[in-house]
Amino acid sequence: MFKSLVRFYSQFGNALSLSKVCPRSQHSQFALKYSTATAAERRRFYQDVSISQGEGGLYEINLDRRKLKTPGGKLFTVPNEALAIAVATEWDAQRDTLKFYTMHLTTLCNTALDNPTQRNKDQMINAALKFLETDTICYRVEEPLALVELQKNEWDPVLHWIENRYNVTIGSSSSILGPDIPEATKETFRQHLNSYNLWALTGLEYVITQLKSVVLSMGMIDRHLSVQEAVLLSRLEEEYQIRRWGNVEWAHDYDMYELRARTAAGALFVHLSSESSTVKRKLLQD
């Protein structure tokens, strides 16, 4: 058992010894671990991936006989079976080397567990709401005319939908300052975001930063938009330019698939981590 632990921690050996040599604060040691996790590709060191239910009903991931840990050294636990299976599938999908940049759900769980930026709920909500002031779909162009029309046709319905759904005013603008969003609107969204738990909020903020839009993100989380639609609307101007000038596979498609994967992972993460109460209710009914 001890041997296996040593082997598992060998990946952090570099980071740990470095931090011994140069005296750093706790925070920078943390950041170093995160950076090494993405920079170097490790070989796949396990055969089987399985899940097990540990203390408090939380699910754990087992790589052979070893328990998966977060980069911060905590035990990797997730609140429900679906998320555990999705994460296990990600680990199982790795071939010769571990490609952490394709394991979006694992990354999100790690972020939620370790909370590397040490923020609380209010700070996260504020960070997410900052995107409302500069929301992608509130900024309109004045020329070319075709793009103006496209933005009006595609973005206005979502804007109207969210204004009706939350009973708020957002509006759009073509000035560089953007629309003037009333304080009441922000307060409504603040209260709504406050109803999510820390995990769901982590996913939600991730989606918002990917799509650069609170409106599109909420539309997708509320199941008004599918992931593909939300990503398309977020990249509307780029799609317009592609139609005009042609598609470049290694840039446009590459970006689009990455954005789709990240957005889908974020949306799934939000749904799965705010789901636990639903499942309990169902057991009671049965």
Add this chain to the structure above:
Amino acid sequence: MKLHLVSSLWRSAPLWTMNTNSSTVRCCIEQPGCKSRTIKHLSDMASLPSSLRVCRGILKELRTLQGPGYKQSLAYSYVMDQFRKNKVTGARYCRAQQEAHHASHTYLCLLESTRNHMALHNLYHGKGERSPEEVASLVGLRLPTQPGGKGWEK
């Protein structure tokens, strides 16, 4: 020039999206006295492919990821279990089913996009710096092979 990328997707907001945060009811509710409306709502879901297609799509992705033994995997049994559990008659209004459908579609999108992204990544990126010849051929050009001239033109 008429520009409509996704125009057919937008209709008035369907009822089932209005109240999703309080969605804890698992059983199916008949919409009172508006059958035509229910059908309209179901047609709103036309923007998402049918659940059977989504299910088959996810299984296909799992097979690509895990090879022929994918039926023994955790994910396979979980996905099949979920799709069987949420199989409800189509003429009924069921929020839990809509949620499950959206979630399954999102998961399919995640698997597909990750695979496509990796395929493009392996094809174009992640191999370090390209040689000048390769860079030139990427944009349809060739490098000269001798000083003072191209060397390959007639």
